[in-house]
Amino acid sequence: DVKVTQSSRYLVKRTGEKVFLECVQDMDHENMFWYRQDPGLGLRLIYFSYDVKMKEKGDIPEGYSVSREKKERFSLILESASTNQTSMYLCASSTGTSGRGVEADTQYFGPGTRLTVL
Amino acid sequence: AQSVTQLGSHVSVSEGALVLLRCNYSSSVPPYLFWYVQYPNQGLQLLLKYTTGATLVKGINGFEAEFKKSETSFHLTKPSAHMSDAAEYFCAVSPSGGYQKVTFGTGTKLQVIP
Secondary structure, eight states: OOEESSSSSSEETTTOOOOEEEESSOOOOSSEEEEEETTTEEEEEEEEEEETTEEEEEEEEETTTEEEEEEEEEEESSSSSOGGOEEEEEEEOOOTTTTGGGGTTTTTEOEEEEEEEO | OOHHHHHHHEEEEEESSSEEEEEEEEEOOOOOEEEEOOOTOOOOOEEEEEOOOOOOOOOOOGOEEEEEEGGGEEEESSSSSSSGGOEEEEEEEEEEEEGGGGGOOOOOOEEEEE
16 A cells, blocks of 8 residues: 655644645655645645655745655745645655656545644 | 636535536646545545546546546546545546646535435
């Protein structure tokens, strides 16, 4: 079974704090993703990584950064948390064999971290 | 550009009744289409996906969806609802390529009434 784990299920932080959300996958997947999920908005991609130390901005990268130092771990960083970053954060991973894409691969999601910024 | 519209943010059905969750998409290229399910306090799980070939796609837990190009629709159905089907369901669309190009709908919460 593919496992994508996230370091915390619930997190409460104060405005201005630096926040780290950690994600680990155990299937040697090349691709990892960070989304935020808000009611009525669905999932929106924050950042995507296709290899160690490689990243691409998603649809809503403002206020976030990421780090991927090891293949299995992808971290989302809120440099200075704000109340509008209160949300559910979902990590995901997928294989990235060249030329395959969504047709052949499957994306696996972690259980999510519900972050509240006060 | 691509987009997904899920009709109805909340749907209620009686246990044993037909489940129908509606999804319409727009895409400038032949799309890949997905349905995901999210149970309370869990991540998303793939129910089924359409890539090419047969337009009726069968997924897990008895769900299926039919790709109708002329109607730009990909509605999700299940003949008989179970209490365990209560969850939020997301439709998604993608052009070819990787999952970073997937656009998700806003979700439909399914309530199953005993």
